Amino acid sequence: MSSLAIVHSRAQIGIQALPVTIEVHLTNGLPRLSIVGLPETAVKESQDRVRSALLNSQFEFPLQRVTINLAPADLPKEGGRFDLAIAIGILAASHQISANELSQYEFIGELALNGELRPVRGVLPMAIEARNSQRQVVVPNDNATEASMVNNASVLPIKHLLDICKHLQGTNLITPFFTTEKSNVIDSIHIADLSEVRGQYHAKRALEVTAAGGHNLLMLGPPGTGKTMLASRITGILPPMVESEALATATIASIAIGGFNVQNWGIRPFRSPHHTASGVALVGGGSHPRPGEISLAHNGILFLDELPEFDKRVLEVLREPLESGHIVISRAAQQAKFPANFQLVAAMNPCPCGYLGDPSNRCSCSPQQVGRYRAKISGPLLDRIDIHIEVPNIPRTELRKDIVRETSAEVRKRVIAARNLQLQRAGKANNLLGNQEIEKFCHLSDTDENLLDTAIEQLGLSARAWYRILKVARTIADLAGSEDIQTHHLTESITYRRLERKKYSA
Ligand SMILES: Nc1ncnc2c1ncn2[C@@H]1O[C@H](COP(=O)(O)OP(=O)(O)OP(=O)(O)O)[C@@H](O)[C@H]1O
Ligand SMILES: [Mg+2]
The missing domain is CATH 3.40.50.300 (P-loop containing nucleotide triphosphate hydrolases)
Structure with missing residues (x-):
């Protein structure tokens, strides 16, 4: 038996947030995980973080052959920004969460071993592009204000991997975050006169x-x-x-x-x-x-x-x-x-x-x-x-x-x-x-x-x-x-x- 899940995220190249799809494929065979598609060390390390985060969130790590492809392969990918998307992909491919509406979201965030989300850089350009693609963007809670600077972006902040899983299952919906802090504050900050x-x-x-x-x-x-x-x-x-x-x-x-x-x-x-x-x-x-x-x-x-x-x-x-x-x-x-x-x-x-x-x-x-x-x-x-x-x-x-x-x-x-x-x-x-x-x-x-x-x-x-x-x-x-x-x-x-x-x- 084999199954496939596709999750959207973005790589950061210069000031551009270019689309990356994370394809997670599960097949029967000796349990093994491989990440392909020009990942760098930090991305390769992501498998260990994702494994711990899943287990610590009461999910199972599939005892199958797991292949993760970050496409397009010629785009350099760095950092832990793909952790969340990889975790979601594994959960969807192993049918632990529903894969039905995944195409409406983009995911970014680094996972801690306990399943909590850590902030990453470059969330703002990603939120711009997600909005332009008419997708909701799921971001670590600490990045929420930054992402919400983008007019009309639909930002879903999460603190823990479980937050977004419950949202995708429809059991506990996350309300999109809108900032109240966006004002031109030149008059209120102190600049020497x-x-x-x-x-x-x-x-x-x-x-x-x-x-x-x-x-x-x-x-x-x-x-x-x-x-x-x-x-x-x-x-x-x-x-x-x-x-x-x-x-x-x-x-x-x-x-x-x-x-x-x-x-x-x-x-x-x-x-x-x-x-x-x-x-x-x-x-x-x-x-x-x-x-x-x-x-x-x-x-x-x-x-x-x-x-x-x-x-x-x-x-x-x-x-x-x-x-x-x-x-x-x-x-x-x-x-x-x-x-x-x-x-x-x-x-x-x-x-x-x-x-x-x-x-x-x-x-x-x-x-x-x-x-x-x-x-x-x-x-x-x-x-x-x-x-x-x-x-x-x-x-x-x-x-x-x-x-x-x-x-x-x-x-x-x-x-x-x-x-x-x-x-x-x-x-x-x-x-x-x-x-x-x-x-x-x-x-x-x-x-x-x-x-x-x-x-x-x-x-x-x-x-x-x-x-x-x-x-x-x-x-x-x-x-x-x-x-x-x-x-x-x-x-x-x-x-x-x-x-x-x-x-x-x-
Ligand atoms: N035109 C001025 N009006 C009021 N205070 C002044 C004026 N010029 C200098 N000062 C005082 O002198 C201090 C030093 O000024 P400032 O650091 O701007 O000098 P500078 O021209 O940059 O000197 P340097 O060439 O050594 O860098 C200021 O902090 C201020 O207290
Ligand atoms: Mg001077």
Whole structure:
């Protein structure tokens, strides 16, 4: 006698949750279990966990030949995520539970030896796909909130293998779980406020433009002038994420080490890796490619403090995703593409001692030292940064002045208004405009065009810079609520590139 059961689950490849069917075949013969279909060690170990979980849940482990096929065979499969599906397959094939409605469900979860469910990574993308396939998704209880972030997904959370068996038998039905936690909580969480930063109006303005258009920013200045302080306050003035952005950002967190935290739903990420971070940590990698910091910063900010301290090769890798908004990681086993549409915010001192150009004349660096320091950041990387500003020392009188400064909430209002104009115009932030869209939406008068040409020539900037200056000018006009880019919008935008020439070419 032989019998077959088919159970649906999904493998995690990059950010995709690809369908996997678990076929369990029982035949008479010497009791033996084999798992085929490119399983990795952790999946092979699953047989021991499943055996114990079944026995500890008062089920029988079939005394037959059990063949488990994870199809398609060419898809790499890792981790304990298939435990639950394998257990259900064995129970259905051995007629201990009903197999009638199995095709309406997808299963994910790792089993403990006592039959309890352990949370796994990547539940969110799986819930999206299960919904798209019009199936209910059965998940470990600890993953329920994460899965329920997906609108219209039908999520069945379980604590124990027996929970789902009773549900399938119709004796004790599980109610689908809906989250109440899904709200954009930016206003309720505490992010340090921009009003705490004294002076530095030029830098604050640049921060506002950066936030409004999704641009990249580099701050240059001596120690202790507020660069780190300013950067860490940008999250508080960024516009809210739309649903699809929130889902994409949450998906990356869901498959990354550390997992997705529901409290971060809808909040643009702010990632600030230390300068000792490796290339893999920054851009992603591993034999099963995992997203790196640049992808975890998708739709948010990647803050690189002390930019020249980063390994130069690591920084160079940023060039490609800064243009394309994604990163492709190729490994022998598989290739994965992760979204990485982040805004780069960076801070640095002008020289190793930090005081070059300071009125106090304190700088003790030799020109060679300054040259070596600057050379750590390549021209092509600088070329991709739209806004370069100086954050100088501010006079003590300015520090002590007790004036009312604008709060993050006030600035954010302007940012949101400007971003809404962009979304209405092109459906995206200015930074994401393609060259054709730039020509369409960032029209200049003839005089202004000449002005820009002259500036590009004088500053020795590239064609890329030409387009980037236009995008920033568009954002400045949007902040002013102006339909056209006017001369002063353009000149402000050009100003943000002046430093590049002046300061870095030591
Ligand atoms: N503009 C400012 N307004 C209020 N406080 C400031 C300002 N600038 C600096 N501070 C104070 O100095 C501290 C150091 O500032 P911050 O870390 O931002 O300096 P930095 O420019 O990043 O310096 P470094 O180049 O050494 O990294 C802040 O925590 C804050 O207390
Ligand atoms: Mg700092």
